[in-house]
Every structure is written in C-alpha cells, then in structure tokens.
Amino acid sequence: DTEVTQTPKHLVMGMTNKKSLKCEQHMGHRAMYWYKQKAKKPPELMFVYSYEKLSINESVPSRFSPECPNSSLLNLHLHALQPEDSALYLCASSQVLGQSYGYTFGSGTRLTVV
Amino acid sequence: DAKTTQPTSMDCAEGRAANLPCNHSTISGNEYVYWYRQIHSQGPQYIIHGLKNNETNEMASLIITEDRKSSTLILPHATLRDTAVYYCIVRVAFTGTASKLTFGTGTRLQVTL
Numbered sequence: 001d002t003e004v005t006q007t008p009k010h011l012v013m014g015m016t017n018k019k020s021l022k023c024e025q026h027m028g029h030r031a032m033y034w035y036k037q038k039a040k041k042p043p044e045l046m047f048v049y050s051y052e053k054l055s056i057n058e059s060v061p062s063r064f065s066p067e068c069p070n071s072s073l074l075n076l077h078l079h080a081l082q083p084e085d086s087a088l089y090l091c092a093s094s095q096v097l098g099q100s101y102g103y104t105f106g107s108g109t110r111l112t113v114v
Numbered sequence: 115d116a117k118t119t120q121p122t123s124m125d126c127a128e129g130r131a132a133n134l135p136c137n138h139s140t141i142s143g144n145e146y147v148y149w150y151r152q153i154h155s156q157g158p159q160y161i162i163h164g165l166k167n168n169e170t171n172e173m174a175s176l177i178i179t180e181d182r183k184s185s186t187l188i189l190p191h192a193t194l195r196d197t198a199v200y201y202c203i204v205r206v207a208f209t210g211t212a213s214k215l216t217f218g219t220g221t222r223l224q225v226t227l
Contacts, residue, residue, distance in 0.1 A: 004157075033215075042201065042217035043158065056214065090157050092215075102148050103215055105157030 001026040006091050006106035014114055015081060021109045023074040023091030032074040033103070034066060035090040043090055049074060050096060081113045116140045116204040123222040126196075132189040134221050136202030139183045144206050147178060149187045151198040152220075158201065161187065192225045199223070 004025045013019045023032065031050050035043040048056035049068040063085075065077040074091055088110050092103040119137040126132040138147065148163040162169055162176045164185070169176045175188040189196055201220040 042199075042219055043152075045214055045216065048214065088155070092157070094215075102150070102160045102163060103158075104160070107157050108155075110155075 002104065004091055004093055004104050004106035006089075006109050008109060009107065010110045010112075012112045012114060013078065013081065015083070017081075018077070018079045020078065021076040021089055021091075021111075023076075023093075023106055024072055025093040025104070026072055027093065027104065028071075029093035029104070030071060030096045031094045032068060033092040033094075034074070034076055035092065035105075037088040037090060037108070039087075047076075078111075081111075083113050086111055086113045116142060116145055118202045118204055118218050120200075120202055120218065120221045122219070123224065125224050125226060126189075126192045128193055128225055128227055129191055132192040132196065132223060132225070134187040134189075134200050134202075134223065135184065136187070137184045138202070138204045141182050141204050142206075145204045146206070147176065147182075147185050148203045148205065148215075149174070149176065150201045150203065150217075151196075152201070153195075153198040158217075161200075192223075194225050194227070197223060197225045 007022045033048050034046040036046050037043040045058050046060045047066045052068045063080050067075040088108045090108045091106045094103045116138050146163050146165050149161040150158040152158045162174050164176045178185045199220040199222050201217050
C-alpha cells in the first residue's frame, strides 16, 4: 500500500460544529503532517508528528487540534471554525531517516465553513 | 532550508519537452533538490529528487548544475495531463527527526494542443 487516505473528501460545517478529519497510511512512515491550502496558494504546514509525538506546531489556532493515536493514523479535530478556515486540508507522511522519496500526500479534504 | 526561485508560469506544446528551471543559489552541501507537482485540487505528487548527479525516472529527468545553484526538471514528452503547478523544494535528508517541507509559489505549467 503506497497511499495516504483522507476522509471525508468534502466537508461542510457550521461555525458551532465539531468535526474531525482523518488520515491513514500503511507504508510504515513514522512522520505525518497536516497542511492547509487556500485557493491558488501553495500548501502551508500546520503540524508535524514524529513517532506519534507532536514535533512542530506552526502557531496554528487552538480551534484546530491534531491527534496521532497510532503510527498509521492522524486526525485533525475541528471546533468553532471561521469561514476563513475554508480550505483544502492535506495530510502527508514520510520516513524519518535517510534520503527517501520524500513525502506522500493524500488527496485532501475540501472543507467549507458556513 | 534554502530558498528557491521559479518562473510563475510556462506554456508547452503537447509532445514537446517541458523544461522547468529552478534557482537555489544558497543551497548547502547536504541539501537535496526535490520536485513535486500538484494537479488541480489534488494532493502534491512526488516527481524526482537529487543531490548533485543528474537523475532520471519514469516521469522526468532532473539536471543539476555542477555548482548546484540551479536545476532543471525535464518532462520529455509533455501531455495535457502534465498541466499542473510544479514545485522545486530544497531540503536536507531526513535525519531522524521529521522536519518541514516548505512549498514556494511554484511554476504553473500549461500544456496545450
């Protein structure tokens, strides 16, 4: 299995809702990442997990809460989002050692906050 | 990681070679050059990477200048499906701690009939 699977593909949520994005990989990668991408902009890093521990938080607002329950799964919990948080949310994974083929990205979750 | 500079956009006729340049004049000796592409509304896709030697795989070729200050991604026979934003990224090898992969603005390649 050489894929990163993200669910759901599309999500519409109200500003008072709580929802979660899910990301799964079975490539044995021990680093996982969340990126946010606004229209016509490059992806921006949000969080990095290394060996299931949060290693980088790019000053992301607390309404975004990441979780890495095991080495194959990464969640992003969403609460009290704003319309400007509408974006494509991308998950990626990678090896942690060596010069490898880089990151493998999922197809993303298209989030709309209403 | 070193900063990269790419043209904002390029056009290429289908069937022709697409040559996408990237400048990375501040690259360090232990930094690799990676290329990714992102087709509309999909996740970025790894294409190729290299340190100092030219590299080729089934998707593309990567030519790195001898001083390593610039590189060129070559798609030998571009097709309409190669229309995408291409990102050139410079970063160190993984060293036991996950680190950032930082995207620049990339080059929007339009392949036309």
